[in-house]
Amino acid sequence: MAKAKGKVSFKEDLCKGCELCTTVCPVNIIKMDTKRINIKGYHPATVTEMDKCIGCANCATICPDVVITVERIME
Numbered sequence: 687m688a689k690a691k692g693k694v695s696f697k698e699d700l701c702k703g704c705e706l707c708t709t710v711c712p713v714n715i716i717k718m719d720t721k722r723i724n725i726k727g728y729h730p731a732t733v734t735e736m737d738k739c740i741g742c743a744n745c746a747t748i749c750p751d752v753v754i755t756v757e758r759i760m761e
Contacts, residue, residue, distance in 0.1 A: 689760070689761045690741050690758060691737075691739060691740065691741055691758075691759045691760075691761055692739035692740055692741025692757065692759065693736065693741075693756070693757040694716070694733045694739055694745065694746075694754060694756050695754070695755045695757075696732065696754055696755075697753045697755075698724050698730040698731075699724050699730075700724075700751055700752075700753045701730040701753045702726060702728050702751060703718060703729050703731070705718060706750070707731050707744075707746075708731065710744040710745060710747075710748050711745055712740070712742060713740060715734050715736070715739060716731055716732070716733055716745055717731070717732060717733075717734050718732075719731070719732040741756055741757070741759065743756040743758075
């Protein structure tokens with residue numbers, strides 16, 4: 687049976703750093719990038735280990751600003 691993987695992308699300049707996406711990731715790979723600040727003055731969300739993404743799209747669903755896109759890939 688094919689294994690589901692995912693690829694997450696962020697519109698980082700629109701991220702307001704609410705951290706909701708970090709709370710719903712079942713594999714805990716979304717973190718706030720504390721080393722960078724976007725044009726709005728917030729630390730944007732980022733994926734730390736893309737290869738562990740399962741493509742569930744919980745992060746995209748909870749994002750109030752439609753910043754996150756998840757692409758599902760079957761392997």
